[in-house]
Amino acid sequence: MQYYPPTIVRAIRNLSKLPGIGEKTAERLVLHLLRAPVEEVGGLASSIMELKEKTRLCAMCYSMSDQERCRVCADPGRDPALLCVVEQPADMVAIEKSGGFNGLYHILQGALAPMDGIGPADLRIRELLERVGAGVVREVVLATATNVEGESTAAYLAEQLNRFPIKVTRIASGVPMGGDLKYVDQVTIKRAMEQRHDI
Amino acid sequence: MQYYPPTIVRAIRNLSKLPGIGEKTAERLVLHLLRAPVEEVGGLASSIMELKEKTRLCAMCYSMSDQERCRVCADPGRDPALLCVVEQPADMVAIEKSGGFNGLYHILQGALAPMDGIGPADLRIRELLERVGAGVVREVVLATATNVEGESTAAYLAEQLNRFPIKVTRIASGVPMGGDLKYVDQVTIKRAMEQRHDI
Numbered sequence: 001m002q003y004y005p006p007t008i009v010r011a012i013r014n015l016s017k018l019p020g021i022g023e024k025t026a027e028r029l030v031l032h033l034l035r036a037p038v039e040e041v042g043g044l045a046s047s048i049m050e051l052k053e054k055t056r057l058c059a060m061c062y063s064m065s066d067q068e069r070c071r072v073c074a075d076p077g078r079d080p081a082l083l084c085v086v087e088q089p090a091d092m093v094a095i096e097k098s099g100g101f102n103g104l105y106h107i108l109q110g111a112l113a114p115m116d117g118i119g120p121a122d123l124r125i126r127e128l129l130e131r132v133g134a135g136v137v138r139e140v141v142l143a144t145a146t147n148v149e150g151e152s153t154a155a156y157l158a159e160q161l162n163r164f165p166i167k168v169t170r171i172a173s174g175v176p177m178g179g180d181l182k183y184v185d186q187v188t189i190k191r192a193m194e195q196r197h198d199i
Numbered sequence: 200m201q202y203y204p205p206t207i208v209r210a211i212r213n214l215s216k217l218p219g220i221g222e223k224t225a226e227r228l229v230l231h232l233l234r235a236p237v238e239e240v241g242g243l244a245s246s247i248m249e250l251k252e253k254t255r256l257c258a259m260c261y262s263m264s265d266q267e268r269c270r271v272c273a274d275p276g277r278d279p280a281l282l283c284v285v286e287q288p289a290d291m292v293a294i295e296k297s298g299g300f301n302g303l304y305h306i307l308q309g310a311l312a313p314m315d316g317i318g319p320a321d322l323r324i325r326e327l328l329e330r331v332g333a334g335v336v337r338e339v340v341l342a343t344a345t346n347v348e349g350e351s352t353a354a355y356l357a358e359q360l361n362r363f364p365i366k367v368t369r370i371a372s373g374v375p376m377g378g379d380l381k382y383v384d385q386v387t388i389k390r391a392m393e394q395r396h397d398i
Contacts, residue, residue: 003270003291003292003295003296004263005254005263005264005265005269005270007249007250007253007265008254008263010246010249011246011247011249011250014239014243014247015243018228018231018232018243019227019228020224020227025219027289028218028219029217029218029219030250031287031288031289032217032218033217033247033250034251034254034288040213040216041248041250041251042248043213044213044216044247045247045248046244047209047212047213048210048213048232048240048243048244048247049241050209050210051206051207051210051232051233052232052233052237052241054206055206055207055233064203064204064207064233065204066204066205066206070204071202071204088230089230090226090230092202093202093203096202097202
């Protein structure tokens with residue numbers, strides 16, 4: 001590192017803070033950027049800055065947006081009576097990619113994790129209850145992760161949503177599609193067996 | 200991609216132009232940056248811009264520098280009679296890290312590759328000959344790569360440097376240290392055998 005001038009050392013240090021990028025990879029990226037055209041490098045730097053400057057949370061669902069409301073919330077073709085609760089914007093993107101949902105979303109911005117000091121007040125739970133309380137929503141699909149935090153968040157939300165005259169559902173869990181049974185873990189198989197249904 | 204707002208799509212596109220970073224990795228990096236503190240993201244963006252704004256080529260050896268002369272050229276403890284010719288700044292860094300060289304460097308900025316249209320005029324060969332012609336240099340170590348381009352560049356330079364009353368050497372090639380002979384390629388073993396020396 002000390003063999004490079006300070007500007008290069010700084011760029012390597014900053015790039016290696018990113019997840020999955022070590023010092024060696026950062027060094028390779030910096031050497032690439034030094035050879036790349038100035039427009040490409042400027043475009044990269046300004047689009048990184050823009051992420052923080054222009055991206056904000058949608059005022060309705062708390063997903064990422066560059067407008068007051070995100071594309072999904074602003075879409076009149078969506079069913080406002082159907083609300084899907086997820087932990088992170090990336091979860092919403094995964095569901096959108098699947099094409100299997102035509103309602104609106106509510107992004108909690110995390111999951112309950114008492115061990116890490118994350119309680120109900122740290123998530124967008126109050127906003128969820130207010131939104132459901134407005135009376136348009138008929139069904140809430142809890143699509144938090146199927147790990148310990150996600151499951152307990154779903155259980156907590158189901159209890160909280162109990163007071164509204166709506167349907168509360170949980171996304172199905174079981175054997176992944178295209179999955180070979182012998183490679184699926186025991187907990188998933190047990191769950192798939194418990195939730196077996198008629199065909 | 201279309202599930203994200205345009206600022207995020209732009210950042211993902213720009214990041215995935217980097218070598219070894221695909222769209223999935225770029226998406227993960229962007230989601231990390233969105234959650235990262237604004238100082239960290241600003242620091243990254245500005246250090247990337249600085250790379251192009253502040254880094255220039257050392258006026259003497261053509262390595263990367265943020266001054267008129269790079270750290271190595273400006274170091275009075277270096278032996279100016281010993282000159283090592285490499286293809287790229289990264290090669291110089293590799294030699295510096297080894298600690299096996301105390302002279303100065305000359306970075307060609309590439310290797311001769313007639314098939315790609317890179318001839319002697321595209322490299323810093325004229326500058327090398329001028330530098331050697333100044334009379335201080337006593338030995339030139341040709342440390343271009345040991346591939347076809349590097350070998351032919353070394354041969355060309357050896358011929359050009361012939362006219363000066365100096366010693367021209369080539370870095371040794373052979374079996375890598377710590378290398379198991381059965382994993383070393385045939386060309387390397389043949390070379391190591393040809394260049395065997397007394398112990």
